[in-house]
């Protein structure tokens with residue numbers, strides 16, 4: 001079969017990888033000047049930077065993890081233990097926050113523990129699970145953890161009142177330690193939360209994009225057309241025309257709102273549902289440091305606005321020895337916004353640098369240069385009721401004969417491993433050619 005694949009990110013290329021092994025003739029339409037989407041990276045003056053903030057290889061899916069590592073070839077990946085922290089006023093607190101209570105000041109530790117135990121007791125007494133995220137946090141973690149971390153951090157990353165968010169996305173995404181671990185942590189006994197991410201890998205060279213390049217280089221027959229945005233998809237008696245070219249099947253990995261734009265005869269209810277598919281955008285601020293070190297950490301969350309606009313920084317030079325020139329180091333900061341940023345990217349970068357300098361993470365005089373990267377579709381915004389809107393749009397695409405898959409194809413909070421899994425599962429439903 002001739003298959004048109006819309007979008008050449010990790011999902012599109014993974015679908016292609018499977019389908020060409022089944023004997024199908026695949027053509028990838030990619031709007032960007034090269035494939036990779038959110039997984040793209042750059043090397044600037046010897047510094048490696050990922051376009052969409054800090055990316056790491058990790059997965060509970062053994063087949064997918066093996067796939068991601070194997071496509072890297074002999075260069076392989078550098079393995080690290082996660083050393084993640086939360087910057088809380090004057091100190092680094094171990095991540096996840098509930099596993100780091102022992103690092104807090106005695107007053108804050110008491111505050112968090114008291115609230116946690118009260119919430120635990122309330123749940124045991126049968127309190128109903130709230131359906132909005134703000135109240136859910138209170139129900140799950142208690143008042144102290146909410147005020148010190150969960151609320152400010154989530155307000156910073158999502159940019160909307162937390163009462164507007166639902167909770168369907170939280171499982172597996174919001175670390176959720178057992179009560180014993182929280183009590184141990186508060187008593188000073190070390191515990192590890194979010195265990196499936198406790199160890200991770202990063203490509204030895206070329207940044208996270210090396211995973212994409214690995215998949216790409218093992219494609220033998222697939223045609224990848226870059227700088228070729230999909231402008232129209234028409235169904236025509238059992239076949240499809242993509243930009244006027246005829247195919248037997250269409251798989252879309254581009255964001256659902258962009259897919260709907262290129263389809264014909266969109267019913268009013270689908271248009272309304274599509275308009276309600278919100279997402280946040282991301283500005284990545286890369287900071288190259290000359291002859292300076294960064295803390296021996298993987299990444300740090302910054303919940304408090306006073307510390308700068310970034311919700312997280314990654315010390316990317318710690319991920320692999322070749323990620324920065326000898327004696328130098330680097331930082332990537334993630335700043336999210338709804339729609340276009342309200343300031344210039346230069347102003348955002350300056351605020352990040354000032355925020356980090358103010359907290360002693362870097363010194364202005366060590367900054368060699370900064371670069372920013374804009375990512376329009378970064379996170380799905382899980383507003384209440386979004387599930388039924390996603391279902392309406394995906395059903396419409398499916399009834400039009402188009403398979404939708406990927407982070408913004410499934411419209412789900414997928415990391416690249418889940419994207420690859422979804423790609424493989426979709427390809428498995430195609431017959432052998």
Ligand SMILES: Cc1cc2nc3c(=O)[nH]c(=O)nc-3n(C[C@H](O)[C@H](O)[C@H](O)COP(=O)(O)OP(=O)(O)OC[C@H]3O[C@@H](n4cnc5c(N)ncnc54)[C@H](O)[C@@H]3O)c2cc1C
Nearest residue numbers: 007009010011031037038053055056229230406407415416
């Ligand atoms: C801040 C942040 C941190 C993350 N950290 C991690 C991590 O540590 N580990 C991890 O595994 N994952 C991580 N992820 C998730 C990961 O980036 C995504 O899951 C993955 O890249 C999504 O791949 P995709 O192919 O589904 O989508 P995309 O990468 O968005 O690819 C879609 C492609 O479609 C193209 N396109 C759009 N419109 C058109 C059109 N009209 N015609 C043709 N092409 C079009 C785009 O150019 C793009 O290349 C992170 C994401 C973010 C935002």
